[in-house]
């Protein structure tokens with residue numbers, strides 16, 4: 080089916096044939112939805128290696144693991160009946176011929192594309208430890224693996240989580256809720272070292288300890304012991320911790336191999352400009368898989384690993400393919416839920432800065448990054464969702480580079496949204 084989709088960079092040829100999206104995560108699924116909603120005469124092929132139609136994977140380390148939900152919620156289930164959408168689950172793309180824009184699927188079939196979008200996301204990093212292949216060792220990224228872990232935890236026992244980042248801590252909280260004994264091992268000197276300032280991370284650590292989780296910092300696992308099944312974690316200091324289950328949660332790497340093999344420029348992420356164009360005309364990329372080219376050409380550009388930016392990128396590219404031609408300038412925002420805590424952050428990561436509020440208050444504490452009188456980012460923690468008001472309230476300031484002083488930021492009575500409005 081032909082379509083009226085626009086593409087200034089690739090000429091009319093690109094408008095022949097379907098828009099093909101590799102990856103059925105939030106970025107790819109939202110792009111498909113935006114195209115279906117915006118254009119009658121559109122044909123979209125959504126290819127995903129997972130056996131499932133698009134779903135919300137953020138629940139995997141939370142309500143799915145605790146058993147509150149039987150399965151993660153579907154994303155846009157209404158779209159699945161749309162005859163203009165050809166959703167192919169369990170379909171892995173193994174090669175991209177960038178020149179002819181033809182894909183090779185795992186079963187050997189070719190697929191010709193009009194526009195091609197890589198929304199391949201990120202894969203959990205593993206650790207090169209002897210014994211990592213033993214059963215009872217889990218990575219949490221996809222529904223099937225999360226359900227296996229949930230079922231394993233139903234029997235109780237000792238869970239050792241390798242990695243004190245957001246997902247590792249969410250898994251730890253869920254496992255405590257299931258009644259497991261839980262130990263988190265973090266190689267760095269503190270938790271959440273890439274995400275939160277120390278004052279907030281220390282509070283998160285205290286809450287986990289209050290809930291009975293053992294947290295060991297500055298420890299390095301060297302081997303997963305056992306026979307066919309994991310039985311323990313050996314540490315560099317010579318100790319061995321008994322373990323019934325091990326979760327490896329040491330971050331995620333952008334899935335870029337298809338792009339690399341196709342000759343598309345990649346630097347720890349598929350490089351894109353502010354319209355999600357890769358280095359090859361007619362091929363776009365969105366979501367966790369991408370890194371934005373640095374505007375000043377200096378240093379690495381931004382890469383996000385968060386749900387809301389993935390949705391926003393899918394929406395934005397969809398509008399552009401429908402003719403909008405706008406630069407993407409959304410402020411990235413993320414959240415994490417652990418026990419009763421809500422963690423939120425927006426903008427560039429903040430590891431130190433201006434504090435506002437109290438950890439004991441329902442509105443929590445936020446820390447702002449401030450450079451040249453402008454907010455670069457904000458991170459915050461509260462019991463319950465109270466911190467959202469501050470973090471979301473600061474986003475217009477970040478987007479508009481609103482001038483602000485440290486005293487204004489530190490004062491909980493200063494309305495940040497109003498300040499951004501008044502000074503924009």
Ligand SMILES: Cc1cc2nc3c(=O)[nH]c(=O)nc-3n(C[C@H](O)[C@H](O)[C@H](O)COP(=O)(O)OP(=O)(O)OC[C@H]3O[C@@H](n4cnc5c(N)ncnc54)[C@H](O)[C@@H]3O)c2cc1C
Nearest residue numbers: 102104105106128137171172200201366367384385386389
């Ligand atoms: C357990 C967990 C909890 C999370 N919780 C939060 C949270 O609380 N808050 C938050 O902000 N973020 C959270 N995130 C992060 C968020 O889920 C991701 O940022 C988001 O899913 C990225 O979306 P994406 O569409 O770019 O990629 P993904 O969601 O990774 O989807 C990519 C899809 O592409 C498919 N694919 C890849 N290569 C191929 C190929 N060659 N052929 C076919 N298909 C392919 C994959 O199978 C996958 O389905 C969480 C992530 C995980 C794993």
